Amino acid sequence: MTEPLLKADSIVKSFGPTKALDSASMSVAAGEVVAVMGPSGSGKSTMLHCLAGILAPDAGTVTYAGRDLGAMPDVPRSTLRRTEFGFVFQFGQLVPELTCVENVALPLRLGGRKRRDAEALAREWLARLEVDDVAAKRPGEVSGGQGQRVAVARALVTGPKVIFADEPTGALDSLNGEHVMRLLTDTARESGAAVILVTHEARVAAYSDREVIVRDGHTRQVEFA
């Protein structure tokens, strides 16, 4: 296995008396697609949030490209999320007030890019994800599948190293789900981005290179033959 890009080492995370992660470990190499699987309440989303630096573990370390995310202040962590990470969640991650193209251009604009440049790049990504026809619409005016493809475009627009996808097809029918997964993994692989995919569906996990099983806060690696 190549040197991991992102690594969680024996991390512990509790919410009140509930231990969501208990000495859980996993790693992701550059360009790798890893599925994090497990039943509801097993701690898989918590694992993803800790890996993305959204949640800080109570114990253990999360390192990205050799840097400890837990020791990183808010500003560089936010910059990391904007420039090197991308996110696709089940729902709620698009800003309803902005049009689809503005949503995709948002991380670029937050980074200081000019609106025209940012939106031109956003349109390219919308076209790659076959949703350029909804560029001027607001998220509330497009279908669930289109919305998720817009979210994928937004996750990829900054050329991230890692994409975090939490149940990206959870709110879609199977046909749309397949379409979104194919586009997500194909475009990620084309651009060399790693994907960490949280799901409890085997057919979604089938798009990954390997699986990590989370159960009761513990992790177990599954290598495909």
Add this chain to the structure above:
Amino acid sequence: MRGMRGWVNDLALGVRLAVGGGRTSLARFVLSTVGIAVAVALLLVAASVGTMVEGYQARASANTIGENKPVEGVDPVYMQWGATQYRGESIDAEYVYASGPHHPVPHGMKELPGPGELVVSPGLADLLASPDGELLKPRFPGKIVGILDTSVVPEPGELAAYVGADAGLMDNLNAMPVYTFDAGGGEYRLGPELLVLILIGSVVLLLPVFIFVASASRIAGAERDRRLSALRLVGSGSRQVRRIAAAESLVSALAGLVLGGAAFLVLRRFAEDVTLFNTKVYVSDVVPDPVLVAVIVLAVPALGVLTALFALRRTIIEPLGVVRYAKPVRRRLWWRLALIVAGAGLLVSQIGRHQGSTSWGVAVSAGTALLLVGVPVLLPWLVERVATRITGGPSSWQLAIRRLQLDSGTSARVVGGVAVVLAGAITLQAIVASVQNDVGVPGAPKAEPGVEVSASEEILDDVIADLEAQPSVRGTQIMRFAEGYEGDGEDSASYGLTVLDCAGITKLTPIRGCTDGRAWTINDREPAPRPGQQLHFRQYDDTNGYDLSEFTTVGSWTVPDGMKPVSLPESTGFYRSMLVTPGALHGAKLPHDDATVNVSVGDISPDDEERLRNAIAAYGPEVYVYAHDTAQDLSTGQRTFVAVRNSLYAGSILTLLLAGVSLLVLALEHIRERRRPLAVLAASGVQRGVLARSLLWQVALPIALGVLVAAATGIGLAALILRLTEETLSIDWAGVGLLSGGAALLSVLVTAMTLPFLRSATRLTSLRTE
């Protein structure tokens, strides 16, 4: 460079989020903007009060008499002030005669009017030219040769005239020689009661506006939280996201500033049509102070930004959601009461102090503001206390009470807005009701209608004959007033006495069995002299009253024994202290002053009243007609109070509506946020009626408590203020009931308006997750 561009980008994004959102964002933007615009327009009007007063002062003092002692080479202008009334409006008339070619000319006119000529104010010129002024023309029969410049007419529409007189004016004791006319010297100040009314009005109007703006910012709060989290998720820093949120508020503040400014500019064009506080202002005087405008322009957006940042102070915006640190704080009573006690204390401390001084104004307005602010501050504590003590009741009641027990603060704060309006309105209503008794506004106890004519002794018989020739006149009684002094000093104590014959006494007072030679002390309001005390009557040499040191004692009178006290209504125009019959004077000589003819008219029409004035118009300034409670038209003073009262009602209704919208916003947000639990309740079989009633109780309980606190505060505050201005408290219970009923109706209306949303929220489809 990146930092600057980043800031600009963040602000631009905030602007984009504020104005480019969906319906709810737009509703929040529009409501916040309108609220801020109302506040800005009010602030701009308040910022213009200084220039309005200055403008009035400048015009009022533009034409003062400079020198009435001889000036070499100047031929004096002889002037005698006269006045009349027309349809309740006062008309000032200066009778003038130039004694030679080198005479001064008052400011605002080119030439002094000659005999039979007039120079009139634009308002009087318009009135005389209109059919409405038909009955006024006999009093101003001269030819109009000039119109006064508005720079010397203090108020638009003011009725004033310079009437050219003949050389006979020089022999008149009441005419004064004037050698120069000056500009400046006069000073205009608002009366203390009206100043307090303005201050309370401003506090009352602005507080609900602030609460309204705060309520509007709560619209779509959950959506905003989600939006800010989404921004954090895609990599915006915690400070950056706060900047974006602040920019969203900044947009409303700036839009409100522009809209408020525009509304002010539009409304000021109608300034000359509005009479408020007995005063009209020129449009050109309604100009806000530039410094205050700069403060408003800078402070309103700054406050908008600070408010947004303040609202986020205990909030952590994370990519997964917004977390608010909220400790369950037990509401304390002491500091809430301290505000009220401090306010009441400030007001009590001013009882008996000099009214109208700066410190008095500051203390009274601060005390009033503290007391009024105490209402919305006390209410959350009271609602919480009451809600925690309530148990039992039907399901709807229980649901409402449990909800209030969990979170009563928000609705109590909004109801606080209603309560402030109510308390302020009740205060103002009580003040107006108390003062209107003195003014004699319709609705207050009416005095007997009557007309009094003052005339000098020389023309008295002719005046009476002319009056009695009028068909509306039923009879006349002559009253003479005099002031009896204890000693010869300038500061000697004096007592007023009214001399009236028995026929007049029987006609005008409740005294029966009057015989000539009797005397009475009037009421017990003012001290009466001791029986046997010697009083002296003075004839002042300076007829214009400029010099009170030069006088001649024309007669003396010994106060008789056995004067009985008699109670006469305030409306009786008698001098206080004593009422005496001519026989009781025992031949004592009274000063050569004007006598007053009381004219019995019964119910007289406004036109007849004007004809009566016209009948004696030929005597010019030698007679003055005063009518009380005769005309159906109200006097200027009465109209002022009616205008103030009506604007208070209109303002109260407007602000109640504003508070109602705040309540509606809150109720709708409540339904939006609790959409799922409400749908679950409906799915479990809870009838919509129960849910609707629970919403009603949730609004009605805080409102009921708000009305109670507001009524107590309003009446208490009015009592204190009236003690300060030495008026008697008179509560308009019907008005209090009306306003309280209005607030209760508001809670029902708000609930009724939320019902369609409740119906939509409780559809079983709401159980779907997203």
